[in-house]
Amino acid sequence: MEDTKPPEYWQGVWKRVVVVGGGVAGSLLAKSLQFHADVTLIDPKDYFEIPWASLRSMVEPSFAERSVIYHRDYLTNGRIIVSKAVDIVNSQVLTADGRLIAYDYLVIATGHDDCLPQTRSERLKEYKSENEDIKASDSILIVGGGPTGVELAAEIAVDFPEKRVTLVHDGSRLLEFIGLKAANKTLEWLKSKKVEVKLQQSIDVDNISTGSKTYKTSGGETIKADCVLLCTGKQPGSAWLSETMLKGSIDGLGRLKVDENLRVKGCKNIFAIGDITDIKASYLGQKHALVVAKNVKLLLGGGKESKMSAYKPKSFQVIVSLGRNDAVAQHPLTTIIGLVPGLIKSRDLYVGKTRKQLGLDPRQVDS
Structure with a gap:
């Protein structure tokens, strides 16, 4: 268990x-506030992982050396508690190992x-094991036709063209969160790589037996x-919040209801x-973090609530990586597939950019 503490002069100041x-989102926020407040990060892991790099790490495990980052590497001036949060009581967070962590401001x-x-x-090690499973398989079934699948x-x-890959999706098309044109272009690209796509069908994943x-x-x-x-x-x-003081702020989909300043309503x-919020996040979690960092800094400095920044969802560019070189990009006015959007995302999957945002060497492999 890791518990790094800030300097003693912070305490009570x-x-x-x-x-x-x-x-x-949480890692960027903690990093942004660590020299403005007594920051404690509670997480069940001792690392942060760049989520959109995880699939590349399955086919190239060494890729994870840069995308799986110790919290201590970017949070150098805060406290890290490796445990789960289980309750919120009287301006304190209770962790699974029995600690009560007091807060003036809390961010979920x-x-x-x-x-x-x-x-x-x-x-x-998990990535290496998954990679070995893929290498040892002649045929691979992928269940789910969203961006991850x-x-x-x-x-x-792209990396194992000799494998027979089948993708099963229960929707009428792939990538329902983007436009039909982009989805159709993606389907044609997958077919060109000999991926067999079965739409409007499902697999009972709960009854898949080992072996x-x-x-x-x-x-x-x-x-x-x-x-x-x-x-x-x-x-x-959000399951851990269902019996806390925030249980009334959870919507029917299990997300926290927030206002325009990203405060939990009420x-x-x-x-x-x-992604815990009822405002579409996914690719926008970092934008949420920067808005809240700005708002918390304002409040810490005695600023007025009326001066807080509002998060304003905008139409944005969506890029879905297609292997190492290609991607499909949906812009507000056009859809592009191939090498051009691939140059933007697919080569490095924003790993260098994300590491730099956390104050780390973009190219360095962590030890």
Whole structure:
């Protein structure tokens, strides 16, 4: 367990900011506030992972050396508690190991409900194991045709063209979160790489038995596969909040309801950022973090609430990586597929850019 503490002179001098969740949003927020407040980051892992790099790490495990980052490497002036938050009581957060962490300002950034190893070394071993499974398989079944399923199918098809890849998706088209034109271009690209795509069909993932290599779709088709990779949607990481003082602020989809300043509705000193909120996040978690960092700094300095920044969702560019060289990009006025959007995202998957944002060497491999 890691528990790094700020200098003693902080104690009782600076306001206390507690960030629960060390994902893409929470890590950037903690880093942004660490020299403005007594910051504590609570996360069940000792590392931050750049999420959009995870699929490349499955086909190239060494890629994870730069994308899986110790919290201590970017949070040099704060406290890190490697544990789960389990309750919020009287301006304190209770952790699974029994600690009560007091706060003046609280930020919830627990994203999606992921089951990941506690340590960076275990996560790197996991990628090596997944890579070995892919290499040992002649046929691979991917369940889910959202961005994760599509990008994983593309990564495997490009790096292992000899593999037989089948993607099953229960929707009428791939990538329902973007336009039809971009989805159709993506489908044609996958077909050109010999990925077999089955739409409007599902696999009963709850009844997939270990060792089985034959799978039935809802359409009655039989698929043989040596390896199955599940890329279906994840639940928001809000289950721990259901019995806390914030239980009335959770919507029917398990997300926290926030106002334009990204404060949890009805709360003066509690914010929420990233995929845990009812404002579309995914690619925008970092933008949430920067807005809240600005607002908390304002409040820490005695500024008026009326001067807080509002988060304003805008139409934005979406880029879905298709292997190492290609991508599909949806802009407000046009859709492009191929090498041009690939140059923007697919080569490095924004890993260098994200590391730089955290104050780290873009090229360095962490030890």
